[in-house]
Amino acid sequence: MPNTTNNPIRKSWLTVRENSDFPIQNIPFGVFLTKEDVITIGTRIGDYAIDLGALQQLDYFEGIDLTDDMFMQDTLNDFISDGKKTWRLVRNRIGDIFDSSNPKLRDNPEHRDIVIFNMEDVEMQLPVLIGDYTDFYSSKEHATNVGKMFRDPENALLPNWLHLPVGYHGRSSTIIPSGIPIHRPMGQTLPNGETTPVFGPSRLVDFELETAFITTDANIMGENIPINEAEDYIFGMVLLNDWSARDIQKWEYVPLGPFLAKNFASSISPWIVTMDALEPFRTKGPTQEPTPLPYLQQKGKHAFDINLEVYIEPENTEATLVSKSNFKYMYWSMCQQLAHHTSNGCRVNSGDMMGSGTISGPTPDSFGSMLELTWGGKNPIVLKDGTERKFINDNDTVIFKGYCQNRTVRIGFGEVSTKLLPPFVRK
């Protein structure tokens, strides 16, 4: 089935401003709450949120095999579970409905009133119920930077790193959509030079610039997903800020990995951009040397050219761009991550989320965390308001943006924006 929605010359009858992340070629999926407290699955074109539940009730998806309440739900899990064929049929149909040449909805003001909302009038929710969240560690530059800082600069990468996409399990219960503020976490840390730990607010709260992909239910427990099939089970991608408390992490993480240093919050952008929409931005990933074992070998282009930006916005002042990176730098592809994850028979469900790991580029201005940008706090960043940052301050808002751009079209993620509040104090 052709992926007709990507036609770069197509225009929508809805206004889309220049450089919008959401032209008619995008058609991402999300969940939003209206002012009337209705929750629904939706998409976005320009600055309009589109109620897919209403569209379905008005019979605009006629001919596509969907359960009656497919879009009148508060998560996308069931839709994602229907598989790639359905995703594409629905996305193509939405493209048709909003194509400038199609009068059906365009010329029906009554229907338009029911279906179309201004983005400022809706509240974005988590798009999926995330059963399990896995975070990988697949940027060679990031792993090398961390290895240089904390281990042996001459042997910065650990022996397993070039042979498998290192990953670990995260916490689903604290994944939040863009816009929800978080508190600076309390935790146990070991002051420099001491042997007895203390408990208090983390002093080294950091962001991690990541993307994540959302899966469909792909396998039964005990069976693997072969790498050549892996891409069929990836629904789409979001931006992910995997908040980290570096001082808590340092004290707790040996031998079983990060725990409280990470599980206080992970923020995601609310619109899932489909792999179909990202298709024009497919590119070649880094050369893998040594050659991976056969179960991780793949041919063709499996990286995606997604520009990533990080901004820090102190309270009441403007934001400063502190990093520019790109998803194409990732050493291990999403297919390799998924094939590895299931190589032992681990079951993957609809709505599971898998993070890339911090995405650092090759130059110091492309690093994906304050830890790396300031090299452990040694080289503070000066913001536009003249203040310095080694890590993130209370009341700072951290904003990630992500977009693909070629000569004809821009496909973006919007943003994930999260304010760091002071520590929670029990009254």
Next chain:
Amino acid sequence: MPNTTNNPIRKSWLTVRENSDFPIQNIPFGVFLTKEDVITIGTRIGDYAIDLGALQQLDYFEGIDLTDDMFMQDTLNDFISDGKKTWRLVRNRIGDIFDSSNPKLRDNPEHRDIVIFNMEDVEMQLPVLIGDYTDFYSSKEHATNVGKMFRDPENALLPNWLHLPVGYHGRSSTIIPSGIPIHRPMGQTLPNGETTPVFGPSRLVDFELETAFITTDANIMGENIPINEAEDYIFGMVLLNDWSARDIQKWEYVPLGPFLAKNFASSISPWIVTMDALEPFRTKGPTQEPTPLPYLQQKGKHAFDINLEVYIEPENTEATLVSKSNFKYMYWSMCQQLAHHTSNGCRVNSGDMMGSGTISGPTPDSFGSMLELTWGGKNPIVLKDGTERKFINDNDTVIFKGYCQNRTVRIGFGEVSTKLLPPFVRK
């Protein structure tokens, strides 16, 4: 409200054989499927499964504030979410209904037919939808054994171990109830003396003898649970076999912790034994030296005297008891684990599961894994059929049993039994 169900002299009008794990003083909660394909929440007395959905429809819970379909569900999450007061009211009522002196259901054969099943006629399911699964590492003996084998025997415990309950996130999607067989996992390992890894079946599949507790939704994100309140948010406990592939673990786990070595399967006993039922078996835990930080300090008895047994049953032969341990050996209590887990504001939901970590006792016959029992394979165990085991063989069934016993009553968990099948082969 008194916990009347624990009255040790109470008898049920249902037959309960001597030494049953499920006298009327237990009243655990689970979910089962009947031969008519009806799924329901239930309890167990003796060898009878009791349909709580049917009891509710027949109005036996009159006067207790429950939603209409509370027990006609396929998970206990909503019931657990109702909180401790409701758990106790329902458990006390069940005790009353089945008390030998109460004729209401006893003398109503029509109702009995609807409500009571033979255990052999039902199929136990996972009792809860597990949103997040955390595994701790809270047995000092286990951590010391592992440290001696893999690190410095003189400094077996890592510096953080005595200061906090070390934990990490596991995978919810592969938690299965007793009785479901699993496949030997495939995975990447580094052969001894080599520098290049290979991919194939794990050669070192092991059990980990654990218990786990199930939580209610206890806090809002960003807020902690003070240690003195933690126990109110623990619904009950199960036995947990946290299957492990030691060779995969060794190669993958530095620096971010266990991943594919663990997430191929974790098996649990299907009946959640409530904290109310375990109350008579409360005991003092090990002395904690150094004194934990204030947020982890608690007074009183917070350990539980739960006998634990591990059996290996090769195909077509009888089972051999290979370890006897006890939950009371745990250094960190469940309350300390929960207070620590939420000390950074991490949200805990109804149905979350938190594993104890491998429970090893002080003597070599009380170790909780083959890794420790055979000391890394150096001292194989001889089974009753004369065969030796360093780790678990294909077609072996591993069985854990757990029970509390005092002079008047025995409260047990039944068992978690899992057969290890050969590796999955794609046809």
